[in-house]
Structures are given as structure tokens and as C-alpha cells.
């Protein structure tokens with residue numbers, strides 16, 4: 575097996591992107607919309623937080639598109655943090671991967687006093703229970719600069735009593751997985767087995783299992799819940815800027 579070099583990390587990040595895209599039909603469109611909003615509103619030298627970053631898909635795209643920006647990439651998974659550090663090594667000091675658990679109210683300490691211009695997140699905040707998500711939005715509101723942005727791309731629960739909308743979402747998910755897996759994308763389990771099987775990352779997989787043991791299932795919160803929580807966290811505007819079935823990009827301005 576090849577050494578865990580930056581080139582190996584980059585190949586695994588590419589495989590991660592293909593693997594994630596099999597679960598999210600318009601994943602690249604979501605990223606593009608988030609970065610289009612940044613292009614309009616954030617300064618060219620903005621500091622961005624990539625919240626629950628995984629191996630750094632948002633950071634990588636933001637750093638390529640905006641040569642003056644820097645990213646603080648925050649996650650609690652030691653395997654994905656290690657992979658992100660390898661895969662994004664080419665960006666040098668423009669990206670810094672930091673370890674924090676969003677369940678811990680002190681998670682903002684890893685920002686070391688930095689006041690970001692924007693906090694971006696994708697396919698991650700749905701794991702947080704309502705009370706933790708509400709507090710994380712408050713925390714983000716406190717660390718952002720005035721006028722700063724939160725952009726969250728995620729699957730959100732459809733409002734009740736809309737079986738057709740739910741069915742269309744299920745069919746779209748099934749068709750996307752069938753298409754991408756037939757084209758060679760790995761499942762999550764296959765992808766993770768490769769990473770966790772690497773001798774340099776295997777020890778971190780056990781620590782990852784320990785950290786996430788006993789965490790509750792996806793609480794399946796709605797767009798209305800997210801918008802209300804953002805408004806309660808004193809964001810002056812909040813709402814979707816993009817939607818594909820039950821997949822949204824939510825924008826909020828502090």
C-alpha cells in the first residue's frame with residue numbers, strides 16, 4: 575500500500591467527493607451557489623470557517639476560487655482531519671484544520687479569537703439535535719464579524735403532509751445513487767474501509783469510533799426550524815438561496 579502522502583490524500587479526497595455526490599444529486603451546484611454568494615458579499619481576503627469540514631471539500635473549492643482567502647477547517651473526526659491535512663497540503667498555511675466537537679459549547683476556542691467573515695457547512699449540521707444546533711447557530715452569530723454570513727447546504731425535512739414531495743426526494747436519491755454507483759463511485763462503507771485500512775490512519779479509526787459512539791440519529795429538522803433558529807440567534811436575514819427537492823442552501827447574515 576502506498577504511503578499516506580499528499581498525492582494519496584488528494585486521490586482519497588477525489589474519491590470522497592465522488593462518494594458524497596452519490597448521496598447528493600447536485601452537490602457541485604450547492605458548492606457553486608455558496609461560493610457565488612461569497613463572491614458577491616465577502617471581501618477578497620476573507621477568513622472562512624469550513625464547519626464540520628470532513629476532508630475539506632468546501633475549503634479546497636474556496637481556496638482555488640478565491641486566491642486571497644484563508645480557511646479554518648473544523649471537525650471532530652480524527653480520520654477525516656488527518657486526510658484533509660494531507661489532501662490540502664498544497665494550499666500551505668492558507669488552510670488550518672482544527673479539532674473541535676460542536677456538542678461542546680467551548681468549540682469556538684479553536685478559532686483562537688479569529689472573527690470569520692463567513693461560516694460555510696455542508697451535509698453535516700443535520701447530525702446535531704435541535705438544542706445543540708440552536709446553540710451552534712448562536713455561537714456562530716457571536717464569532718462572525720458584523721455583516722458576516724452563514725451558508726449551510728444540507729438535506730432538510732419536508733414540511734408534514736406532503737407525501738408527494740417526500741416520494742420525489744426518495745426517488746431522486748435512489749436514482750442518484752444508482753447512477754453514480756454504476757459509474758464507479760464507492761459507497762460510504764467502501765470508501766471508509768480503504769481509509770481506515772491504511773496503516774497510518776488505522777489507529778485514528780478506533781478513536782473516531784470512540785468519539786462518535788452513542789450519538790443520536792439524525793433529528794430530521796425542517797427548513798422552518800433552521801430559519802427560526804438563525805433568527806433567534808440574531809441573524810438579521812435568513813432563508814434558502816437554493817433548493818433541489820429537499821436539498822437546500824440556507825443563507826443567513828449577521
Ligand SMILES: C[S@@+](CC[C@H](N)C(=O)[O-])C[C@H]1O[C@@H](n2cnc3c(N)ncnc32)[C@H](O)[C@@H]1O
Pocket residue numbers: 594625626627628629630631632648649650651654674675676677695696697698699701
Ligand atoms: C458527511 S460529512 C460532510 C463533510 C463535508 N462538509 C462535505 O460536505 O464533504 C459530515 C461531517 O460532520 C462532522 N461532524 C459530525 N458531528 C460533528 C460534531 N459534533 N462536531 C464536529 N464535526 C462533526 C463529521 O465528522 C463529518 O466530517
